[in-house]
Structure formats: C-alpha cells, structure tokens
Amino acid sequence: MVSSDDFVLPQEYSLHFGYPSVTDYLDLRSATGLSPKTPSQAAAISTGSWFGCYITFDTxxxxxxxxxxxxxxxGGWYxxxxxxxxxxxxxxxxxxDIVLKVLLQRINQEAPNDGKPYISLFADEAGKRLYFKNGFVEAAPGQLGMVLKS
Ligand SMILES: CC(C)(COP(=O)(O)OP(=O)(O)OC[C@H]1O[C@@H](n2cnc3c(N)ncnc32)[C@H](O)[C@@H]1OP(=O)(O)O)[C@@H](O)C(=O)NCCC(=O)NCCS
Incomplete structure (x- = not known):
C-alpha cells in the first residue's frame, strides 16, 4: 500500500491522503484559475471521489x-x-508531478490485477506536459472527449 512517506517533497511541504475542506478547495480552484464552483458542488468531493491527496505548506x-x-x-476499472x-x-x-504519481500509484495498487485500469483526464494547457511525461497520450483520433453543452 502506498504511504504518504513514500514520496519526498521539498522542505516545508507535506503530503496527505484525503481532500481539502470545501473552503480550501474553492480557494485553491480560484487561485489556480480553475472554473468557480459552489459550496454544494464542492461538498461532494470528499463523498463522491474514489481517492484524493493534497499538499500543505508550512508557513x-x-x-x-x-x-x-x-x-x-x-474502483474496478474506470x-x-x-x-x-x-x-x-x-x-x-x-x-x-508528485500528486499525479500518488494518484496513479494508488490506482495501480488498488485496481484488480486481472485487467488493466482505464485512466482518463481532460488536460488543460497547463497540465499537458506533466501528463505526457507520466505516460498519458491523446485519446484522439481513436476517441474524442466530449462534454454536454451547458
Ligand atoms: C498543472 C499544474 C497542476 C502543474 O503543477 P506544478 O506543481 O507546477 O507541476 P510540476 O512542478 O511537477 O511541473 C511543472 C514544471 O516545473 C518543472 N519543475 C519541476 N521541479 C522544478 C524545479 N525544482 N525547478 C524548476 N522547474 C521545476 C517541471 O519539469 C515542469 O516543467 P515542464 O512544464 O517544462 O515539463 C499547475 O500548473 C496548475 O495548478 N495549473 C493551473 C490549474 C490547471 O490548469 N490544472 C490542470 C487541470 S488539467
């Protein structure tokens, strides 16, 4: 089982398994330029996710x-x-890079080993290089990512 001690972070930083509070989550999305969400939407991250991790900085x-x-x-394949x-x-x-590796390790350790997990994401421009470096490839042309028009 992967442990938060398996990853060496720069000094002053600590890795934790779990999820930020609703307030911290909304603040982090805002600070990083991700689309704003409501507190009710954010409340579901801790109950509706399969696994999560976060990093704290000692001020x-x-x-x-x-x-x-x-x-x-x-938890099976998707x-x-x-x-x-x-x-x-x-x-x-x-x-x-550490956050992504932690997530991938957890999936690879926990997913049933009699089949391959299907691991997907939608890459914003800022994350593309990070994802390529960690083995992701574009789904197109075989598949096309789609979202329902709002
Ligand atoms: C995408 C994101 C999570 C990456 O986080 P990050 O902590 O900067 O990622 P890393 O530090 O692991 O890697 C980023 C770059 O820093 C480089 N880097 C890593 N350690 C470094 C160091 N000590 N000194 C200098 N550069 C370093 C990496 O090589 C990488 O370079 P590259 O982009 O040229 O390949 C971050 O940019 C972000 O939150 N963006 C805004 C939100 C967003 O768009 N999220 C993605 C949604 S898909």
Missing part, C-alpha cells in the same frame, strides 16, 4: 493547502483524474 505560523488532485472512479491544482506561488517545484 511558520501554521499550514495551508497549496495543491491537490483526486480520482473519481468505480478512473478519472480531476482537480489537479498547485497554487501559482508553489508551482514548478515538482509538486504537481
């Missing part, structure tokens, strides 16, 4: 949540990575 006077990622899935976010002040230190 010297306390700690604040500066990064996260989560997996929505059935896993979708969502909410990859690292606060702009803490980007480009390898933290996003």
């Amino acid at each position: 010297g006077h306390g700690s604040e949540i500066i990064g996260m990622g989560r997996v929505i899935g059935d 896993f979708h990575i969502a909410d990859m976010a690292v606060h702009p002040r803490h980007q480009k230190k390898g933290l996003g």
Whole structure:
C-alpha cells in the first residue's frame, strides 16, 4: 500500500491522503484559475471521489493547502483524474508531478490485477506536459472527449 512517506517533497511541504475542506478547495480552484464552483458542488468531493491527496505548506505560523488532485472512479476499472491544482506561488517545484504519481500509484495498487485500469483526464494547457511525461497520450483520433453543452 502506498504511504504518504513514500514520496519526498521539498522542505516545508507535506503530503496527505484525503481532500481539502470545501473552503480550501474553492480557494485553491480560484487561485489556480480553475472554473468557480459552489459550496454544494464542492461538498461532494470528499463523498463522491474514489481517492484524493493534497499538499500543505508550512508557513511558520501554521499550514495551508497549496495543491491537490483526486480520482473519481468505480474502483474496478474506470478512473478519472480531476482537480489537479498547485497554487501559482508553489508551482514548478515538482509538486504537481508528485500528486499525479500518488494518484496513479494508488490506482495501480488498488485496481484488480486481472485487467488493466482505464485512466482518463481532460488536460488543460497547463497540465499537458506533466501528463505526457507520466505516460498519458491523446485519446484522439481513436476517441474524442466530449462534454454536454451547458
Ligand atoms: C498543472 C499544474 C497542476 C502543474 O503543477 P506544478 O506543481 O507546477 O507541476 P510540476 O512542478 O511537477 O511541473 C511543472 C514544471 O516545473 C518543472 N519543475 C519541476 N521541479 C522544478 C524545479 N525544482 N525547478 C524548476 N522547474 C521545476 C517541471 O519539469 C515542469 O516543467 P515542464 O512544464 O517544462 O515539463 C499547475 O500548473 C496548475 O495548478 N495549473 C493551473 C490549474 C490547471 O490548469 N490544472 C490542470 C487541470 S488539467
């Protein structure tokens, strides 16, 4: 079983399994330029996700949540990575890479080993290189990602 101690983070940073509070989640989405969500929408991340992790930064006077990622899935074969976010002040230190690797390790450890997990995500421009480096490929032309028009 993967443990948060398996990953070495830069000093002052700590890795945790689980999810940020609703307030921290909404603040982190806002700080990273992700689309705003409501508190009721955010309340479901801790109950509706399959696995998540987040990173805290020790400010010297306390700690604040500066990064996260989560997996929505059935635990069997279908896993979708969502909410990859690292606060702009803490980007480009390898933290996003650690979050992604933690999520992937958990999936690979927990998913049944008699078949391959299907792991998907929608990549924003900022995350593309990170995802390519970690083995993701574009689904097109074989498949086309789609969202329902709102
Ligand atoms: C995408 C995102 C999560 C990446 O987080 P991050 O912590 O900056 O990611 P990393 O630090 O692991 O990698 C980013 C870059 O920093 C580089 N880097 C890592 N450690 C470094 C260091 N110590 N010094 C300098 N550069 C470093 C990496 O090589 C990588 O470079 P590349 O983009 O040229 O390949 C972050 O940019 C983000 O939150 N963006 C806004 C929200 C968003 O768009 N999320 C994605 C939704 S799909």
